[in-house]
Amino acid sequence: MAFPLRILGLADIFKDGKCTICRTIFTFATKGTAVLILLFFGLILSKYAWTESIRCTSPTVSRDFLDSLCWALSTYSVKDAFGKQVGRDVIYPGIENTRGRTDLLHYTYYQWVPIMLLSQAILFYTPRWLWKSWEGGKIHALMMDLDIGICSETEKRIKKKLMIDYLWENFRYHNWWAYKYYFCEVLACINVIGQMFLMNRFFDGAFLTFGIRVIEFMESDQEDRIDPLILVFPKMTKCTFYKFGVSGNVEMHDAICILPLNVVNEKIYVFLWFWFIILSLLTFITIVYRFIIILSPRMRVYLLRMRYRLIKKDDIDLLVRKSKMGDWFLFYMLGENVDSLIFRDVIHELAHKLRNHQFQDCSRGFKDIHQEP
Template identity: 30%
Template sequence: MYTAVKPLSKYLQFKSVHIYDAIFTLHSKCTVALLLACTFLLSSKQYFGDPIQCMKNTDLDYFQAYCWIYGAYVQSNITKAPSLNGEIQCHPDVVGRSVAPGNRRYIRYYQWVVLVLLLESFIFYLPAFLWKIWEGGRLKHLCADFHQAVVSKDKSKAHLRVLVNYFTSDYKETHFRYFVSYVFCEILNVLISIGNIMLLDVFFGGFWFRYMDALVALYDGDLDEWNDITMRVFPKCAKCEVHKVGDSGSDSIYDNLCLLPLNILNEKIFAFLWVWFILMAALVALKFLYRLATIFYGGMRFQLMRARARFMPKSHLQLALHNCSFGDWFVLMRVSNNIGPEIFRKLLEELYEAQARCEKMPPGADDV
């Protein structure tokens, strides 16, 4: 099993330069790794057997393939899993008798679960993929050398001068596009979280509301209630009618009881994913509100920068950021996440000194 998910460990390795913030990483990278791991587990017959197993002895492969393709069914109007002497029996309560076609609920999602998880992994990765392209290695160019030359003071000073020259140059339009691209990816994260909740609710038929009650029952230690609710979403066994042409040419109908082994795993995987998706939706929504606050409240931007600058004198920081646009502020904040706090404060002090020299310079002196 470890061999199956081992490639994901390389995907989650920390980079020397972080182009995503923590919430972006959780939403677009950790979620993708989690979904792919679930996909590998559900598609591995070595550990969990065939996805469907029917009781018919003759032509077993044909019967199982038929029920897998055309779908097994449960009784749609049942409100509680049947029990005998306090033990939950095979759901639905159709063993030994037929179910009218109008009362059947076919388990059509069963063969699509792996594909849906795989599709979700691609969708959740989309913002990270787009940002990696649009970012274009800018932060790596600005910050990577500080990690490589940390033991060399001379090289570190040289790289610091490169940063000072970069931020004293006019890149306002470039930085604005950089910021807009990142915000667009954050908006995508919010939309993907909401869309994912709607998709799973439609796919499983009221999944979110049912599983809220199931998780409450699990938290309370009521395993009977947990089994009752999860068996309505992920039944462990179902019936299947197979139509087959007899020797005389007439149709014959064979009634089968089939086990759905993967639903034992599905109910636990989606219990965890329920909590994870709710958490991700809440985090990206809060992050988007934070982003709106930084856009419309300049004082908040200044205080955030001052905290990163180890509270250097307020007047010095104000002068250092005098010509700093919103895009410049955003790139400076991204740089501060990838270099040491002492080096970042030195960068701001160098920007302050450069700005102070410019203000003392007489008009037209730079044209001489």
């Protein structure tokens, strides 16, 4: 993943700065998706600048006036006209005589697409913003530029001692810090699922099944299928305008409207549907994974052994057995940021201090027993 991103110049987007403070899936579900939606937002704004948002035509009404009116109000299609043959029964799917018809599909979302995309980007970034606030730069402060590994032995020794002293003095006091991160992961999952229902409301109940209908359309026979993209993102719609006639009677005027922006909108939301489905699955799996880690010390041992093979197994077993889940999470994140050899030395020294502490406790207990009268 890193290589193609580096080629495209997008690698820095998914970095956390000088250090990694969260896992990859969380980054994609928050920062990555926010950046992606902001790119779509910029694309839509550029289309607004270079392309007409709507173009309507009627022989009796000024085009500029009609464009503004139909954009500000809404346009619509006829439901029954989607199944009729183009060129024989209708001029375009959904376009038919509407006098006295009630089966109309009204479209108003196109007015709000830029605002909706911007709001979605903010919502996606919120869990990451919360975690950055709660994390407070702890990992970056503990790193002390030890991710490079190329420094003088004196400097390296001093920085390792500072890191070990902090871990020892704050041993078993990181649970609340880690649970804040886990809460942000849960929030990211809720956000993805919630935004799918938000989009479903935005598109009048069409978004949740949108991708499924697109797949069914691709697999169906060409003669029988109706493109679901046309149902949700029509390029041609109708608009009705009422005005007073010469005699004072109210006259109804129909107009045909072209929505060129829907060519872009449909591509954006088809992609977002599949992206949201993938994110929902990945974030849900992440939550299950977190629950297993919280409940299973054996799993925490296994993950540290698999990820950091330079560390002795006995050291990992001792640290996980004596520490709490929050300490494990801090160890894991430090290992992601610190040079592997330096991290190995830190864990070894910390395990050594734990063994000495255990031995002193046992010796003190043994003396107390023999000193009893």
